[in-house]
Amino acid sequence: MQKIIKTKNTNYLAFFLDSLHKMFDPKTICVIGASSRQNSVGFSLMKNLAGTDYRGTVYPVNPKRRSVLGIRCYKGILDLPEKIDLAIIATPSFTVPDIVRECVKADAKSIIVLSSGFGETGKKGMLLEQELKKIISGTGIRMLGPNCLGYIRTDKKVNASFAIRNALPGRMALISQSGALCSSILDWALKQHVGFKYFISIGSMADIDFSDLIDFIGKDPEVESIAIYMETIKDARRFMKAASNFAKTKPIIVAKSGKFEESAKAAVSHTGSMAGNDAVFDAAFQRAGIVRVENILDLLGCSEALAKQPLPRGNRLAIITNAGGPGVMAVDAAIMQGSKISVLSKKAFSSLEKTMPANWSHSNPIDLLGDADAERYANALDAVLKENSVDGAVIIFSPQAVSNPEAVAEIVSAKARHSKKTILACWMGESFVEPAREILRRHSIPCYKTPEEAVRVFGYMDSYRENKKWLFETPSAKEFLPNPSRKKIREKISEYIAKKTLVLNELDSKQILSEYGIPVNKTLFAKNAKQAVSKSLQIGFPVALKVVSSSITHKTDANAVALNLASKKEVAKAFSEIIRNAKKSAPNAKILGVTVQEMIPPGNLELIIGSKTDNIFGPVILFGFGGISTEIFRDTSIGLPPLTQNLAKRMIAGTRVSRLLYGERKKFKINVSELEKILIGFSHFAVDFPEVEEIDINPIMVSNNRLFAVDARIVLSEKVLRKEKNFVGLAISPKAE
DSSP: OOOOOOOTTOOHHHHHHHHHHHHHSOSEEEEETOOSSTTSHHHHHHHHHHTSSOOSEEEEEOTTOSEETTEEOBSSGGGSSSOOSEEEEOSOGGGHHHHHHHHHHTTOSEEEEOOOOSGGGOHHHHHHHHHHHHHHTTTOOEEEOSSOOEEEETTTTEEEEOOSSOOOEEEEEEEESOHHHHHHHHHHHHHHTOOEEEEEEOTTOSSOOHHHHHHHHHTOTTOOEEEEEESOOSOHHHHHHHHHHHHTTSOEEEEEOOOSHHHHHHHHHHHSSOOOOHHHHHHHHHHHTOEEESSHHHHHHHHHHHHHSOOOSSSEEEEEESSHHHHHHHHHHHHHHTOEEOOOOHHHHHHHHHHSOTTSOSSSSEEOOTTOOHHHHHHHHHHHHTOTTOSEEEEEEOOOTTOOHHHHHHHHHHHHTTOOSEEEEEEOSSTTTHHHHHHHHHTTOOEESSHHHHHHHHHHHHHHHHHHHHHTOOOOTTOOOOOOOHHHHHHHHHHHHHTTOOEEOHHHHHHHHHTTTOOBOOEEEESSHHHHHHHHHHHOSSEEEEEEOTTOSOTTTTTOEEEEEOSHHHHHHHHHHHHHHHHHHOTTOOOOEEEEEEOOOSSSEEEEEEEEEETTTEEEEEEEEOSTTHHHHOOEEEEOSSOOHHHHHHHHHTSGGGGGTSSTTOOOOOOHHHHHHHHHHHHHHHHHOTTEEEEEEEEEEEETTEEEEOOEEEEEOGGGTTTOOOOOOOSSOSSOO
16 A cells, blocks of 8 residues: 655645546446446446446446346455456445445555435534545545545546436536536536536545646646536635636636525535635635636536637627517626627628618617528628627527528528637527527537527626636736734734733724724824823814724714814813713723724715635635625625735726726726725735734725725634634635745
């Protein structure tokens, strides 16, 4: 049995990829739990392996059988006459650990555990799953599953699954956490003539996970795209690194379930894993260059389009149709997706006027009318494909009494051969148009059943183009990097930990954040009314007073804030009222005094910058519309630290409030690069102090062309009180890898 010795010179990735090669290109396979009983997993496995063109050797293993499908059966893996590249286990869960131990003794190179009854069933099953991981640890053996369907690799004729159908050959890879969903996708793909090179059910990911498979498949030049059905991920940093490397040259398309609280809970029970915040997954996918789709049909439709069609140069879409209704539906879908309906030039209109009937739509969508023949479609497509304002076209065909769907499909296919623009089709209907769909697919034009589906796929393709562009963006030459006193901040945090207090008061929060380049309004501390008056004179009227207490985080709700104080008398009175209201609101709170703050003029734009530790991706950064209406408007964007200036710019542009900061609707004359610098500095604080669970700067006000953080709160993780150090790691390495 080969042991792994970890040294600085060990090429760990190469070693594990070699094990994966043994799994996905095995010369010898044994099926442990092989059976002659029809409708059993062991029978389906043997039938899929021995009853196909697989050229390797298959050994059935079952102590209760003499033969399976006419092949001699062995009692155990240790009784086999040669070493095994792949051992597939299909026995009850309680028997699996001992079988895996035998696989280790037999020096099997890889294992697939199809059996259910592990982490997805609860604590007892999780202990079994952890036992499997412990058994193979340090052996070099890689394990797929448990609780999976297995895999199919079409070019090697290996069907190491118990799926009832085989996959067609192709240049796509599919990875799914759901085995049952794999079977449904396979059935759909066969009907749509969509092929795969790899078709993999990953199961509970006790060992092999998404990042392993992306790394492995990414080295295969014949694979053009990876489609993933995902419920969660287990190692965010490895996943982000693998995905971003692959996505630079080939697309990864993900359909992720568990968007809402109810379905996220279902995902926990199904996979035995924690479900993350869905908005954070969106941000992570965007950062890694991944295209996220809404459903399974879009997953396959988008994968097919990205594999067969050129990427659009932008999001400007032309729609050609022979029916007005479907054209309008396509426009609605395009606008909802964020695509633009192309504005055609005078030259294009002139060309169309010469070949279209008098009653054509005279606009985009180009309605050719119900009697449109193949020639009319050809003329319209010629005009559209010559347009610089068109990045892609969706061709819609609705069956009419005088129409010929096959003839139109042939002419569209012929025109597409000579174009470098994205062309997608929608032939509406079923059996009448199916032969035409076959013609289009044969010529690498994806064809969909509804206009909305075709337009959504165009939007996804443009998203990949945009994400891919950001993957290759280089940081600005004038990148802002803060130089804070980390030792000083660490000492302040230690003081709170010593007091077993998790919430830093506003004064300390502001002082710490200012170290990272976040501008704060003048803020001084006062223990009594006399000091409050003195500090007010020092700052200059008008001022604001706020209570200082780690126990009172929502100061306005406690009536512990006073604004626009314009005299010494008002300040003294406000101090007394704030302390009285604070004690009434939180009788057990430790109240230190008040902050006396520079009053920022009202009526300005309020923003929010925040950070929250996600249980999968670690710290995430939030930016958007701030103030007391933050939760009502929910105009925010999310990013993963550390941020560069380009990434900060993208976060700002991802909100509606950004229209007030730049562009034609700009209303506030601020230097947006300063806001970008604030986001960068803020993200570095989140990176430097993993013990911080949550940060709020709300609001950060835009006033007189300047930015001021007028309120701030830092919250530490409860783990610091338990002296734990296993904080959730960053999904993105703060250093170049």
